[in-house]
Amino acid sequence: MVKNLLLISNSTLHGSGYLDYCADNICQFLGKNKKVLFIPYARPSGISCEDYTKIAHERFDRIGYSLLGINSFSNPMKAVEDSEAIFIGGGNTFVLLNELYKNNLVGIIRQKVASGMLYIGTSAGSNIACKSIKTTNDMPIVYPPSFDALNLVPFNINPHYLDPDPNSTHKGETRETRIKEFHCYNTEYVVGLREGAMLHIAGKSVTLQGSTGARVFKKNTEPKEFNPGDSLDFLIKQ
């Protein structure tokens, strides 16, 4: 079996509801795998895992998929072991990674994805699929045992990627400056995935989907723009 991942920049695009803009991509990706395990650990805005699961359950129900939250299982490792598709939702990346380590899920998710379990991530859930969480935008509100993430793909994503605003008077670093700082200490490619963009990884093939494109950063190299439909296979074949 080959790896099969759909890594989505963000769950909600301005002007539409939760997962509306990427619902078709999710349906196409899941196909006939009608059961999805949901991991709500990132708890956006600090909501409970139960409340977060309700939101995801309702949305997946509307597109014909049966979604169960991992918190409804007594043994989280076994829940992953028995799944054919998982969805890790967005929220705080540090909280998410910390919980994955706490519940001993890092190894089993890696194994299962390697043997073909479908993986969907949005925002923090896409970050976590990468080599490390070192290109998250989130506040480090809890201290995880490592910044090493699931390492399902050999590059990093910066979700919610933002182009610099030429009219801004704010002196905080731009996203591009931050990613360039990352490359002072790290070597992985970073995909700046704009809101509305996603990557489909199938084995050795990486395709940019969605409508807004991506900016790819490589150490000591000028960043490069990519458009919807472009192949980004080089991210895997480095």
Added chain:
Amino acid sequence: MVKNLLLISNSTLHGSGYLDYCADNICQFLGKNKKVLFIPYARPSGISCEDYTKIAHERFDRIGYSLLGINSFSNPMKAVEDSEAIFIGGGNTFVLLNELYKNNLVGIIRQKVASGMLYIGTSAGSNIACKSIKTTNDMPIVYPPSFDALNLVPFNINPHYLDPDPNSTHKGETRETRIKEFHCYNTEYVVGLREGAMLHIAGKSVTLQGSTGARVFKKNTEPKEFNPGDSLDFLIKQ
């Protein structure tokens, strides 16, 4: 001796040069202490410690202070031990904290500040003076041995604090949302210091200086606005 700290939100305000807007505050704070030790470890945009020290040296020289970078001393701990004033510049908070631990400076800075050494921080240098770095805006590009910071004051700062933009279509979390998430897992006060604002801490007294004010966040409570000149002594007396 009492603690004496000047914690500045940012080093450069839109439309003016490096430390221009807060130069008078720095002069007033330092007074007759003419020698300042500079800690450049945060390396903004990844510049070298040497280049960063040059920038700070030139600026302090213009206001009549002699600034030396810690990298010019063979023994960094002894350099702090022998100083009456230090300035920790902005950049990446994770890189800065990691270097402070690596160079074994956390303990000695705490001791010296407790016995009256003047402390100036900008941005990451202000973050680091607080209880933890859990309210930084920076990317976690290196993994420090802990998020516990210098703990010179019993609260946290969020520098470069940004009010929500009502016209934004971006769906990343607002700064306020992020700080509220912090309070799901932590209890310290967080001072959202707008660019142009700073805190002067002298013993048990905390005064808001600068021109732009601050928004103070307490767990389970509505955030509160404060204006330049306001006393924020409650931050210390909690």
